[in-house]
Amino acid sequence: MLPTVLVVGGTGAQGAVVVRLLSESRRYAVKVPTRSTASSQAVALTDLENVCLIEADVFSEGDLMRLFTNIDMCYINTNGFAIGEKNEIYWSIRMHNIARFCGVKHFVYGGLEYGSKKVGFDPKYRCSHVEGKGNLQVNFLASQSASPMNWSVLCSGPYMETLSEMFKPRKDETGSYVFEYPLADGAIPLICLKDLAAYALWMFDNPEKCRGLNLAVATQHASGEDIAKAFTSVTGKPARYEDVDLEEYLTKSWKDLPNGAETKIGVNFAPNDPTLMTYRENFRGWWNLFRASAGNKGLLTGDYQQLDEILPTRIKTVAEWMKKSSYTGEPQSILKDRVDRRIVAETD
Template sequence: MSEQQIIAVVGATGAQGGGLVRAILADQSGRFAARALTRDPGSARAEELAALGAEVVEADLDDAAGLREAFKGAHGVFVVTNFWEPRTHEEEQARPATTRELEQAGNAARAGRDAGVRHFIWSTLPDTRGYFRPGDGTPTFGGTYKVPHADGKAEADRLFLESGVPTTFLQANVYYEAFQDMFAPQRDERGALVLHLGFGDARVPAQAAEDIGRTAFGVFRRGEVLAGRRVSVAGSVLTGDQYAAALGQALGEAVTYQPVGPDQIRAAGFPGAGEVGNMLQYLITAEQDIVDLIDGELLRELNPRLQSFDTWLATHRNTIPH
């Protein structure tokens, strides 16, 4: 058998990276070897990946020299940053999450270039700013951002292009797993199940977390032919009413969709309400562009096990609070 090609996976103990590592290790062809990068090789998740056969290597996106070493000999590198990593108020003031993501993405892009990596997959998101009108009253963050966790990643796209390393831009949508907590249906005063979501009447794509990693694996298998391509992962594209109907079918009890407007979300006052409201407004305003980006045929080729929402619910119905 020819020598295995190493795929270095940043964030290997997270949802996206972990899914990719497991997909590599489950592949019977043995074409690739998984190098799982983590800041804490002694964590339970890291040790679990090592037991499955991954090479676990300590690496930190803030350590450019360490990244170059971790990327040496790798054919491909999967890069994801964590905007939502818990941080103190002082840390956020000193180095905003968007600044941190840009710096980390730059470190990874340059390290891959210097290490001779042949293929990047960068886990990115869309730039939402073109979908907001100047003076429309929506809040702006960090001077320019409307949805910082998306817009910052979109800005980082250019860093991978500038590296000269062939890069595929992988884009996740709403997670099915959100219906296990913040999107879970709630009981109203009559005891009926209600799905309160800010999707309006828009069709909103979603996918299982593990399908992001499986799709990334499919991209590495396909190779550099997908360089420069933006691959948007979605197992289902449904309206709020359709998500409610699917939940009702799985739970054996009717679920009614009650849309919540972006303005209501922004006025709710919880931490991050402004950004969440803006994100939902983007999903509604940009609906057609978001849906048009999804290539269902390509996704099924890259990930034959891609799960629809109904399929996912069939095995996760007991995890939906109701």
């Protein structure tokens, strides 16, 4: 009998990579709840060894009680863009409590952006999809005993793969690739998804080493200049970084949403919630965090020596990732919510 891992968010960009690596390890039986086993994201997992899809609503206490029963471990990655900050905090705490009640041995929380503890509350850096997870990992889990149910947090920054989507370059009239970000001289702690999944596997393989651990993972704190130079060094194509106005960038980035950048995050899940932030408000704080994180010395910092010790084979630079992934700079859909530009009430 293989130990069983429940992966909440297993059909999303992050969760699906975790599910695949758990399957490839052949050391775990994996259960993945989904609203529809017929969705394209769910169907993509059906041929994986030791993976079972279960139709369920992870925002239902009854379904959660059923899902966590007879489960050894779990990986939780909720989607704050679908449900909003307040609901993400509530349901993450509820999942933790139900998992403990049901006798789960190891609760691994897939967090996001590891600057919350250092930032505290500051409207300049206010970002709902950071604080929804950050409040759970910094404030709630840190106050919980790591016994008898062990808990660990796997904290990450933006996915390296979004260099083909959210962070993709444009071509100018000369054919040069232009990486345009409202980043100034800051840095983005990008993480390669395959390595993120490898850290998750390490946590399940080494529960005692990560008891009560909040692990911040990243490939590189990359500046705009770092990204452009890496692209040219790998592809041989001319590229440059251009700092752009934040408000204009936000207007352009989210123009396809129902109300553009003024669309509220989580509005379909909680249409009357007055605490919901707009995409403009949310990503204004997000970019301000990156602006204040240059050189791994600002608000968002990580211990790369620790990461090397845990995963010696990890990808260490943007250039290395571009080379290994045959990156071309051409657009590609990565994040589920941005594939069809709809705001969906579904976990990531």
